[in-house]
Amino acid sequence: MYGAITAVKDLALTVRQGEFLTILGPSGSGKTTALMLLAGFISPSEGDILIGGRSVAAVPSYRRDQGIVFQSYALFPHLTVRRNLEFPLEMRGIKASERANRVDRILKRVHLKDFGGRMPSQLSGGQQQRVALARALIADPPVLLLDEPLGALDRNLREQMQGEIKSLHKEFGITTVCVTHDQEEALTLSDRIVVMRGGVIEQVDTPEALYDRPATLFAANFLGEANLLEETGSDVQAERSRPFGMVAIIRPERLRISTRGAPRSPDADQRQSVIGMVTDTVYAGAQRKYHVQAGTRMLTVREHVASGQQVYSPGDQVRLEWLRSDVRFVTP
Template sequence: MRPFIQFESVSKAFGSVTVVNALDLAIEKGEFVSLLGPSGSGKTTILMMLAGFERPTQGAIYLDGKRIDHLPPYRRQMGVVFQNYALFPHMSVAENVAFPLEMQRVPRAEIAERVERALDMVKLKHLKDRRPSQLSGGQQQRIALTRALVFEPSVILMDEPLGALDKQLREHMQLEIRELHKRLGLTIVFVTHDQSEALTMSDRIAVFNAGRIEQIDDPQVIYDTPRTRFVAEFIGETNLIEAKVASVDNHVAHLSLGAGLSARAHAGNGLSAGQTASFSLRPERIRLGAAPEGSNALDMTIADCIYHGDHMRVQLTHDDFSLVARCERLAGNWTIGASVVASFDPSDCTVLTQ
């Protein structure tokens, strides 16, 4: 049985430039999947092919078991929300929300009922007679979302929908969309370049680089066990450390870090002694002070301490080897130039060979 949405060996080229390369992607009904990556990684092109605004150069796209890549957008029953809202300035809020229903020739009485219900769902019914120019950015985005929901589409597609909002409002809207997704059981495909946004909202994240998926997993797996250097560096902050593999024993790699330091780290398949590799260690996984039994312990010097309100960033050095640790603000009194032991569990870092 096919997944609800499926891309099969889909490629897209603009002239001689291939922006999506042999993509295989499956999304189940009711999932919230974020397409995450830097500008130019192909994520928006994928969304546009799913919506029907672009045609694949090769491959096939299926929705609920039926091939759709040859269908025009209006026959795909998908709601689309863009970053710039795309509201009609000469129409009221209610008229904007009613527009897709009018295009489907829904009876007028039913349109009025569904518009009322949709606006009530996002708590904006009291603004139904206003024009978009009379609304805040957050209200406009909620109206754009309501317009995409009102005709009860099978899929909601969102292309950087919160990018124009300020930080506080963006975080509020993230939680609103997440709550709507859970309450209505929507299938959402969400394009973003914001790692925090993807981690907050998604059931799964597909990390894109140069038209290919580097990794697709749930947010915790993406963050804690990246499979490639690109994913480790792109998602959040990490210490990415070059090392020589001394030996591998039962999926634990013994690493030489240089400057007389060594450590143990979780190792995947295919790693062998003598290889040069990198390991990813998140700053918040590093503890400063006495090392618990069984953990890695590195003798370091505090080079700098940077205040970040709820935490401190502590920069550590040992000759030409360096680390950044993230510590609770009240966890210790860190003095620049002091010696300190930096410890972390072998399971808290992952060796990467790609």
């Protein structure tokens, strides 16, 4: 708690050994507080924190033997890359010869073997992030904590570093907890994802299960986009009956768009369709997005751009259709 404000409430979470767990949520959801509790920078007002079966709730951060990577990298600006990497080993009393060997190995592993003599200010953002990761991993900690690790990088470099982090996790096998608000990052890196909202856990599952079978409308919209199928001018049809109190959704990429009078699909008996009008078209490189007014509902359609395909403009009358098996029911 922060004064009268409860940042996280009834947080019960088990992280499996060797897994990559991501805590995902918007600002104010409690995800950063959860990570700070694990790191030991703040103490829980109640409850306990166990690492390897041992309570660490009262153990200060510097005694928890964890690797931590911050969004700001937090490298020592007055030390060379090599000295930045030696520091955590030196604090653990490791001999100079072993420190040198470990630094050489990790610098080679993160593709920085010729950069040991440089200062952090002489490195690019991606290189600094590699040093921060190397420093967190060099002492072989039982737990690695990542706080928005790629938030300061541009998109191309962020995608490159996602691959690097995934590769390092596979190689070292260290139990990793990452905090981010980036959906793509969470989907790419994680074995499981924890979606948080208002200080409580909304849903926990694998990336594929969370995306394909969200439990709530919030989870569906935070991890991707979701179209509500209510009030589209047609009663929702699905493979199973609607549970009480739930609403029907479908992902934008599951919708097929065609002209209003186009021939029906060969599997039309497995599909449902509605008629609508295109209100906006957005070109985004590999994908094109349409906003279509169907009944009183605005639906979003995403389709991969391909040569020769028809492009629809605002005002065009279109038919949207989808497989009934792609409809999901969620708690509003």
